[in-house]
Amino acid sequence: xxxxLKKDIxxxxxxxxxxxxxxxxxxxxxxxxxxxxxxxxxKDEEWFFGPSKFIGYExxxxxxxxxxxxxxxxxxxxxxxxxxxxxxxxxxxPRWEEAYDALREFLHKFGKKPSRKMRISLISTLTIRDRxxxxxxxxxRVVVDSILRLAQSLPKQEVQNLRRRFSSIDGI
Numbered sequence: 001x002x003x004x005l006k007k008d009i010x011x012x013x014x015x016x017x018x019x020x021x022x023x024x025x026x027x028x029x030x031x032x033x034x035x036x037x038x039x040x041x042x043k044d045e046e047w048f049f050g051p052s053k054f055i056g057y058e059x060x061x062x063x064x065x066x067x068x069x070x071x072x073x074x075x076x077x078x079x080x081x082x083x084x085x086x087x088x089x090x091x092x093x094p095r096w097e098e099a100y101d102a103l104r105e106f107l108h109k110f111g112k113k114p115s116r117k118m119r120i121s122l123i124s125t126l127t128i129r130d131r132x133x134x135x136x137x138x139x140x141r142v143v144v145d146s147i148l149r150l151a152q153s154l155p156k157q158e159v160q161n162l163r164r165r166f167s168s169i170d171g172i
Contacts, residue, residue, distance in 0.1 A: 003078065004081070005058065008058050008059075009056075013049070013050040015054075016060075027062070028054075028065065033107070033112040036117045037051060037052035037121070038119065039120075039122075041123055047106070052082060053075050056075075056082055057078065082121065086122060087121060089120050
């Protein structure tokens with residue numbers, strides 16, 4: 001199977017959510033509590049989720065997924081590919097709790113709970129119309145860019161002071 005491109009991922013998340021509600025959704029519903037790697041996007045204040053092996057391959061649908069789940073799919077492969085756009089979200093991330101609660105509610109609608117080994121990976125913001133263009137940068141990138149802009153506006157003496165303080169951080 002061919003790995004999904006950026007433009008396929010949101011479509012696959014949409015397809016996954018539609019498939020669950022479709023007439024052939026029962027086999028997917030039966031698997032919901034077993035998925036470990038969940039990927040989420042937020043559109044118009046609503047979260048949408050999909051598991052890595054479903055959203056990580058091009059042209060995925062419920063029938064293909066159920067028929068080939070254990071044979072030709074490798075979650076390590078899809079997760080490595082998806083990591084470029086969906087960094088794993090730690091519990092210290094301010095979005096984590098909101099996304100986790102939304103995932104729990106999503107699964108509850110189908111009588112399921114998240115796996116104890118579940119992980120959530122999020123894009124900071126993504127609109128469904130943004131499939132072809134660049135993805136919105138991560139929250140960390142926005143913070144770093146803001147710090148840089150602020151530092152550029154400081155007087156020379158304060159920039160030197162800032163450099164000294166940054167140099168005291170391990171790894172810099």
